[in-house]
Amino acid sequence: MTLTFQARIDGNQIRCLISTDRHLTAPIFCFSLMAAPKVISGGTLVRRVAGYAEVALPDLAAGARHEVVLEHANKEFGPRNRAWLPLGAYLRVGKECLPLPPGTDLGPRRTEGPPALQLAPDRLPLVPQPTDWRASGGGVALAALAPTTGLEGVATLAERLGLDPILAPGGLPLVVTEDADLGPEGYRLTIAPDGLAAAVGGAAGLHYAGVSLLTLRETCGGQLPCGTITDRPRFGWRGQHLDCARHFFGVDFILRLLDLMALLKLNRFHWHFADDEAFRLEVRCQPLLWQRTAFRGEGELVPGVFGGGIRAGGSYSRADVARVLARAKALHIEVLPEIEIPAHSHAMIKAVPGLRDPGDNGEEVSIQGYLDNIVNPAVPATWDLLLPLAREVAGLFPFGMLHLGADEAPHGAWGGSPAVAALKAREGLQTSDDVQGWMLAKLAGDLGAAGVRVAAWEEAAKGCQGGVGNGALLFSWTGQGPGIQAARRGHDVVMCPAQNAYFDLAHSDDADDWGAAWAGFVPLEKTVAWDPVPKGAEDIAPRIAGVEACFWGEFTTEDRQAEGMIAPRILGIATKGWEPAGRTDGPALRALAGVYGPLLDRIGWRRHRGA
């Protein structure tokens, strides 16, 4: 049989056209939107879980076209671009599920963008720009370096990226010396007609010297300019986050992302594998967690929220974790796992009994529209799960740090829970922020005793007792203000302001573009139009650990759709994490993106070309 499906934005509404060549009796139209939908005409809403909906349609006659008109229930979420149209749509007819084709073409557009700007002659075609570059005139042809101990990671990177070998017998010798003053990640590279030399502060410095040589060989057409590069990063934390909960990214994609990060000297991979839609790590302490939530869709505990459709998902085995860790280690990248509590835990609550207070008669609704997405810290089952879970997950990752989540607790969380009321009375807590802070501090204390440092989103600083405390590293995501406040209260902070560093936000306001919009749009230029240590907050500089870009997967249905959201904007986060303040502005980054375009094409990483 043939089903057709088209969806388009019409002002604040979404118009869906469905047709079939076979008579269908009482079909149910199942789909998800970015946020909770409302049916304006064409059917009756019969079930909703967050942005997922089931709409009962009238019988569809063969050959007829049926229109369903939708809106987002919250008017603030007007549809902005193609990513806001129904995803993962299908019809359920009796016991049969019939997939509908995508109502729109999926993923960021790939049309040509503005013409490339010219790179200023005093700049190297290198991202991030080195701390200092002194040209001495002339050039040196580099096909490959002679085999060099300490550059194995760069050599295998080149091989995987499909570039010519960077280490080869008969290649140019690289004379390596140590200079501790350069810092562990720093290096000084001398490129001269009579040879190449690298002074390095440590193993990472040598690796980065190799990454620079590999990149310059590619971006300079094999002819390196002579001179001296002196280089070291501004920040120790140069991160990229990937949401593998909303969309299950295959391990091969994660490994490719690590390779791209390495090419840009990014050194922290924040692995977000747990959220409302799934918990994807194959933990031993509570197998139900991943066994019951790895897949979502028809008949599963979590329906097809965020483009899950009839069935989508997967989980990461210990062997998968080992592959990710081995690749990361070879590329001088640390991996930060995140378990995401107490909110964003709908899947956890569905999978493991007893994580809510049965007496809770509250009416909290999460920002994504879940009615039950926060675990209750006043019931024993929560601690029976969390204490061993946090220790097991942290123990799988050698970095020694675990991200607890802690973002977006629903307004009024636990307000109807008698167990939490008793906890408040016992512990002297008033608000739900106090309760969350108490809970996080307890978990962080237990992890601290096991030698694990905790990290969390900015909200973890809230609460009358100082929130999570325990030396936690906090991630400032709604902007930089919460990070400044947390730093002034003694926290180390990673700046990941959505307005500049959220790569799931659309590049532009074009309705034909792709992506979220809650914090505005993020064209390439905006990724460098900020300072991790903002003006007027110079006092917090010692507390700013660095920067991170986030990629959330709500509207990703295939791994490769993420590529054009991440590139070229990942050049901007690499710039912010490494370079001295203000070195590269928007036009300069645009020019560098022009230089990196052909390199990204060569390594097979899609890039957004518009905006």
Ligand code: ACM
């Ligand atoms: C977040 O974007 N909710 C951390």
